[in-house]
Amino acid sequence: MSTETAAETLDVKGQNCPMPVVKTRGAFDDLAAGEVLEVIATDSGSVSDIAGWAESTDNAELVGQEEATEDGEDVYKHYVRKTE
């Protein structure tokens, strides 16, 4: 759930559908088994998009999603673990 457990961070702030999911896939493919990817987005649609993507992807597990405000901007953080 927290940033320190993430092996990689993907910053897709300022990018809109379908980029957060498409780029998450790319970064996820580079993970080793057991590692967690942190995705930072500003697209509010990424909350359901990344959750749905993780649910449909065999070796992806959504371990957490957070909402925060950074520099007056809504930021959505997603944590996805590669299970195998």
Add this chain to the structure above:
Amino acid sequence: MSADTPASSDADPETETVADLQARLEALETEVTDLRTEVDDDGPQKMVIIATKGTLDMAYPPLILASTAAAFGYDVTVFHTFWGLEILHEENSKNLQLSSVGNPNMPVPNLIGALPGMDRMTTRMMRNKIAENEVASIEELIETAIASGVDLQACQMTIDLLGYDEDDFYDDVTTGVGAASAFQDMVDADIQLLV
């Protein structure tokens, strides 16, 4: 009546039924396992989109869906034919227009929309909105789709019909394909869409 039936003759058919059911259950389990293996052997799921429109608004849905499906692990083919070819044309794709006439969602009435220069104006408004909302450009989406492994195909018959050349298209666009290969892909696909 049933109380008169001897207990011994009652037990046998019951045991037989249980054994029969067990045998059937085992047979079904084996069948399910076999089918599962068959499905797994089939490899990734497939989606085919036939893209036939070349206006700015209609260029987005096939590219967005294609990249998204690729992210979901699908094998994706987009077969571009007729005006859909404009999306893959490196020069024309940067200059796709909206059509004001016959589009009730446009902010101008048809009569005004038919005036010279109106399409250009409404297209500029749309492009500004796209940029403001940080929506990717068509060029970016094409690059993303190709990087995600999407097979972007340009229909050879339409290339010849419109007088285009293979070199007019983005690198990695598949040319030399026709309706038969598109049809074959659709037969094998789990999802087929005409846009």
